[in-house]
Amino acid sequence: MQHKNEIVIILDEPIKRGTETITQISIRKPSAGELRGISLVELGQMNTTALQQVLPRITTPILTTQDVGKLDPADLLEIGVEVAGFLVKKADKAAFQRE
Template sequence: MNITEKTPNTIELDTPLIRGEQTISSITLRKPKSGALRGVKLGDLLQMDVEALTKVLPRISEPMLTEQDVSNLDPADLLQLAGVTAGFLLPKASIPDYPQA
C-alpha cells in the first residue's frame, strides 16, 4: 500500500518523527493478527496503555516504527494511534457505521 493514499487507518502526525535523514509525517496501521498481539493484554491495549502500545505499534505500522520511535511520539500523536489500535479490537457489531448483513 502506498503510504500517501488516505485511509481511515492513516494518521497524519502533528509532530513528524525524525529518524536520521528520514522524516515520518504519517503512519498507516494495519489490523493485527493474533500473533502481533503476543505478550500484550488486550485490556491494556483497550485502555491505551503506553507499554502495550510500545510493543504492538512496531508490529502493525507502515513505515515500521521502532520502540524508540514510539517513545519519541508526541502524546497527541500517540493518542491518535492508540485510538485506531483500540478500534481494531472491537467486534464489527459494536461499530455504528459498519454495514450489517
C-alpha cells in the same frame, strides 16, 4: 487509500529518524499472532507500554520502540484510539455509531 483494516495517521509532529522524517503512519489491524505477549485489556486502554510493543508489528513505516517514545502525546493518543478501535467487534462499532 484507506481500508477498514488499515488507517493512515498524519502526524502533528513528524518523527525524525536520522535523515528520514516520518510525517504519516499507516496502521493495520493486527492478527492474533501479532498480539502475542500483549494484554488486550492494556491495549484497549491505550497503555503506552502495550502500544510500544504492538506498533512495531503493525505500522508502515515500521515504528521502533524508540520512535513510539518520541511521538507527540496527541499523535500517540490518536494512534491508540485507532488501535483500540481494531479490538471492537463490527456489530459493537455499528451500535455505538448509531447512538
